Amino acid sequence: MNAKKAVERQTGVALWRQIADLIRLSISNGDYDQTGMVPPETVLAGQFGVNRHTVRSALAALANEGLVQAIQGRGTMIQRKERLSFPISRRTRFSQGLGDQARETEARLLAKATVPVAGDVAKGLKIDPGALCIQLDLVSSADGRPVSCSTSFFPQSRFPAMAEEFERLRSITKAFAAQGLADYVRISTELVARHADAGELALLRLSPGAIVIEATAINADPEGVPVQFSRTRFAADRVKLKIET
Amino acid sequence: MNAKKAVERQTGVALWRQIADLIRLSISNGDYDQTGMVPPETVLAGQFGVNRHTVRSALAALANEGLVQAIQGRGTMIQRKERLSFPISRRTRFSQGLGDQARETEARLLAKATVPVAGDVAKGLKIDPGALCIQLDLVSSADGRPVSCSTSFFPQSRFPAMAEEFERLRSITKAFAAQGLADYVRISTELVARHADAGELALLRLSPGAIVIEATAINADPEGVPVQFSRTRFAADRVKLKIET
DNA sequence: TATAGTTGTCTATATTAATAGACATTTCGG
DNA sequence: CCGAAATGTCTATTAATATAGACAACTATA
Incomplete structure (x- = not known):
């Protein structure tokens, strides 16, 4: 070497x-x-x-x-030297997995909307194209450094108060719980790596030319009914994804 | 958009x-x-x-x-428009997972050696630092296009004929079988994305500035004893990693 | 067969990236 | 307190990147 x-x-x-x-x-x-x-x-x-x-x-x-x-x-x-190890498993949750790697984790809400979905998202959530979903855009940070930004979709019919509950509780897991979903599991994750676009550079405070890992994931309730479709972009130089099978 | x-x-x-x-x-x-x-x-x-x-x-x-x-x-x-979907699960094998996405898959042996291992590799394989391993360097291709290059380590004491069996059978799975290991499972996978280095550019025939996803994986026999430590670099723009939990 | 729409090629110029060398400034150990 | 070793700053030059415009060559179609 x-x-x-x-x-x-x-x-x-x-x-x-x-x-x-x-x-x-x-x-x-x-x-x-x-x-x-x-x-x-x-x-x-x-x-x-x-x-x-x-x-x-x-x-x-x-x-x-x-x-x-x-x-x-x-x-x-x-000055700094880190690469957060990020677990991906059936029980993937953002803050939990980081454990003691960071003193403080935060998920900041960038935008919320109610939108009709189609294509990938509708297919992933197994709902009809055009059905309404709550869309949440988040930036997640550990110790004040942005680690990932994500866009998530939740079926509005089942989780009408998703945006409000998230704002109150500042956690997807807790917002689910507040709406009667005590547990959920990851049923699908797809990963792609590419250069960050301008929006991601700004959100994640990356230097141009940087790489993001895009994880497209679907979470489902214990019966297997999809409850969340998310597309998360990780700052590649800040994380290591650890797949647990 | x-x-x-x-x-x-x-x-x-x-x-x-x-x-x-x-x-x-x-x-x-x-x-x-x-x-x-x-x-x-x-x-x-x-x-x-x-x-x-x-x-x-x-x-x-x-x-x-x-x-x-x-x-x-x-x-x-x-001319081309593809991104091979690459499954990662407990039963990850290269050629199988690609299924009908490619007509023809190939794993070419670049180099073989017997080397003492230390650090990450020894720890991953749960053997003493300095113990000998068979090292195999491969380039895997689908339909003639290189998809990944990898470096694998196998404990020499248990699989002394790994290199020869691989050359004969052109498959890790079959080479394991020929040495008495009928089945193995993936116990750990870690992913990191970064820019390709010069060697990878050449091996994978990438254009400079391209991205690779580096997967560090450990396979074990059914009893959980590690049998293979591998570091595989995928050409990021040619693959999509699909995590199956 | 004319013509609109497309890629190919050429020249010229300005800006950015990289090299080269010289020397100033600061830190730290003998 | 001197000198070695390190970063900071400056000037000058060359190579690569980007812009600009003009026109040639080719394709498809009305």
Whole structure:
């Protein structure tokens, strides 16, 4: 694993961004744990085979994310180093799974609406196209850092007060419970990874070019009747999805 | 969904690459299914708010991937449009799960070695650090297109002939069977998404800047004793991972 | 067969990314 | 308190990216 780390030219991705991504990866892999510092700029420039200024651009981007902090004369220190491990199982819930990985989790409501659904959503919820659903858009954070943003649909006929209950209780699980659904399970999850779009960049406070993992999931009541269709976009560099079978 | 698609400047990702990524996404979303063609360059340039030449660079990249083909006077036709759905469950196997999605699947052996393992691998396999394992590096393809590349470790003491059996039978499942292990199950899968490195770009024939999903998995025999530790990198734009709980 | 609509090619220019080198400034240990 | 090692700042140059416009070449159709 001592090979020169690879950056490529003329790919449409600036060298400084490729290098920033690689350093971010090394940090979360714990490669620099012994010192708690990023190697000196000249060393990195040598490893990547680029000019020191290019490395400085990469480090500036990481400093802008709050991941590292450079101190003149000393070096560049690692400020944060995390990748939340996120369980996906039949009993997936946002806040629970994080357990003691974060001191504080929060789900903020961005938007609520009552909309007719069709296509994927209607099919997933096994309801007729055009039927009304409550739509909730959320951003979930751990320790103040956004981790995911999601759009969920709930059949209005069954959960007419979903939006209000969520605002009151600030938890999907509790909002379900308040409307008579004590338990639910994940029956389907599909994952796709792609570049974040502009809206996601803003919501998740990502730097452009960042990656999101999009999880399309369906939750159902114990009888198997779908109760929630959700599309959650995780900031890929902040999470590790752990599948429990 | 009629909003102008967003591209951002000065992000370290060239506009033509951002646009190529967005068009690729639209293609796999089926946005152009009615015509089977990408909209004209001038229309795309308007949508993205860039010069036509910039769109042409994006389309040239996609043509280079074999995703589209431009024909002078007619337009730019979509050549391929797929995303293999890849099941992940207790019974995950490569070729089986793809079912009728591909006519032909292949696993090619890149390298074999006997190596002492440590760290993650030893811990995952529940063996002592320094114990010997058979390491197999594979590239898996469906219909001639590489889908994933993987590195697997098998305890040498239990499966001494893993490499040879795999070369003979061209299947992990069959190689296990030939060494007395009739059945195995997935006990752990962790997913991370990141940019592909140079080696992966070459192996999976990806265009630079592409995304891979890295799945770190452990398979065990029916008694729960780990038999395989694998790290598989999927070409993110070619697969959809379907988690079955 | 004319023509509208499309991709292909060329030239020119401006902006951004990357390299190169020099030197200032700060920190820390001997 | 000196000097090695690190980051900060500046100038200059080259290469890659993006814009702009004009026109050629090809396709389909009215």
